[in-house]
Amino acid sequence: MSSSIVTDPAIKIEVNALEPGTLICPLEHYGSLHLTPGFGYYFKTCRKGDPEAKAVTVNQSAVRALADASEITGLPRGNFEVWEITKAEFEAFPRN
Numbered sequence: 001m002s003s004s005i006v007t008d009p010a011i012k013i014e015v016n017a018l019e020p021g022t023l024i025c026p027l028e029h030y031g032s033l034h035l036t037p038g039f040g041y042y043f044k045t046c047r048k049g050d051p052e053a054k055a056v057t058v059n060q061s062a063v064r065a066l067a068d069a070s071e072i073t074g075l076p077r078g079n080f081e082v083w084e085i086t087k088a089e090f091e092a093f094p095r096n
Contacts, residue, residue, distance in 0.1 A: 042090035045069035045080045053083065058093040 043062040044055035057072065059065035062082045070077045 040087065042085045042087055044083050044085045044089070044093070046083060048079055048081050053081075055085075055089075055093060056080065058085065058090050060090075 041062075042058065042060055043065045044053075044058045045065040045068070046053045046055060057065050057068040059068060062084075066077050066080055066082055069075075069080050073079075
């Protein structure tokens with residue numbers, strides 16, 4: 001069984017249904033799943049109000065750094081600030 005979804009006349013996405021309620025997306029998502037994005041951005045997460053701005057976590061993703069800090073400490077994400085750092089600071093951060 002095959003059907004088409006058209007949201008914009010310029011865009012047409014074919015969706016194939018194997019069973020009722022099961023859809024397969026024909027688009028390639030490899031790029032979004034790549035572990036190393038290759039961007040030159042590095043971030044650290046610090047507790048809000050920390051005068052030393054001591055890093056709790058570092059990551060190449062600001063969102064991931066924030067999530068990791070919340071998971072490690074058990075505190076809500078609102079208790080942290082995210083700062084952009086250099087590659088040298090990122091590589092100097094101790095890892096387990």
